[in-house]
Amino acid sequence: MSDRVAIVGVAQTRFSPKRADANVAELAYEVIEKVLNDTGLSIEKDIDNTISCSHDIWDGQTISNIGITDVAGGHLRTEEKMAMDGSTAAYYGAVGILSGEYECTLLLAHTKMSQTNRHIVNNDAFEPIYSRQLGLDFTSAGALQARRFMHAHGLSREDFARVVMKNLGNAMANPLACRFGYYGLDDVLSAPMEADPLTAMDAAPDVDGAVAMIVASESKAKKITDTPVWIQGLGSCYDDYFLGDRDLAECMALEKAAAQAYKMAGISNPVKDLDLIELSDEFSYQELLWLEGLGVCKPGEGARLTESGFTSREGELPVNPSGGVLSGVPANVMGLNRVAEAALQLMGKAGERQVKDAKRAVAQGHTGFCGQHQCVIVLGNQ
Amino acid sequence: MNQKNTVTEQICVPMTVDVPYRFAAGKYMARFLTELRDNGRFVGVKCPSCNRVQMPPRVVCAACHVKNDEWVELSSEGTMVGFTIMYLPLTDPTTGKPHEPPFVYGSVRLDGSDSTVEHMVNVEPDLDKIWVGMRMKVVLRDREERIGDLSDIIHFEPLPGQKRPQ
């Protein structure tokens, strides 16, 4: 049994609005080939398990991993898909290695949002008799959550817009980002309204892309790289399925997932113990809400942290120095991209978006509307 | 209100889950489809490690975990390795229309390929008139009617002058 699990390699595509030049398997192979080359590993000799993350309805294929098993090392070998967010692939990859069953696991997340319609795919996530007929999707449900969150703490659209400004500004330093720029408050506030209070700039854009990662046991990891990033804590928790059973201004599932991960990692004070956070800001307001769930601030106080620069890349606790999901990361891929970005920071390989002296980070991913399922992963380079 | 657990009416809500897609063929299949459309020929890829010729062409030889990059032209003739006579009206998802039964699906290994291709076979749906090992040729639409998808293949049909082996 392995005591520790490390991330030993990461590869990501650029995220673009439409990759008509590549099918799903080719897109996946771009990152698989790169992560294998970068680490000097071979599927045949080194990789003993593959876990991929994708979604049947996004992919338009029953059992969406069928199309990528050939390129992901699943041919006459094992390959497992999970249909949740990519952060959960990292969770299961780590659990498999901690169990002693596997030594070196390839993780993959891929989605081409361009090949279908986000609103229809997301509508199919809702319960068919009670909610789906309304046409609800993640944007409309997110807007209900945003409004409830604003009401609970007296927040404004400007508070959310500052998250967009920070993250798209951070994305200027990220060569993989699809949406970036230095925007003013008015730019965000006057963007086309999608579902009040959320404009098109408050929502992540549709993009295509893939992320691959290799995780290994401690003994294997030390042979592969001088800069292993240790998975120090894991947490996972579901909230209620029906929106009406939850107070959408709260994020109990994230609090519970974070508590599990922090306990495992020995974190008692996240603000003091963490050097950066990569969280899944599928919508602007979520960054503020998830900061509460991650124990960074008291309810309603995330907006002040953003406004004061506390969460900027140069601040006390940088949040989404990569630009986050608002800069354009596909559904299903977004959580593995969070883990990858946090890992790159801790490897010291984050290029222009590097946070100084980063030793410990947390990555957060969620699945479903309004963050129903939450996954938290604590990473460290010591 | 009546608190007894009475049997209520059964309600089912009809709903069509209608999701539109536009699938990218990708680099390898785009070349396959354009060769078929423009030149009326089949191309596959040959694995640099095991020499297996794969059709449809794809980025990786799954058996060897290596990238395929050698292209080979295949014959338009081949051998039937399996078939079925269909009695269910299966739907073509590009048109939404059913294929009228009975009809025949065949698996044909084109000469020069290690893989087979599955398509309709233009033969009477009669077990005396179809057999494994039958020699087949592909029938394509006329050049000006080909559009760059699998419908450019109309069907396979038997090469003339064959007798069922006894």
Ligand SMILES: [Zn+2]
């Ligand atoms: Zn091969």
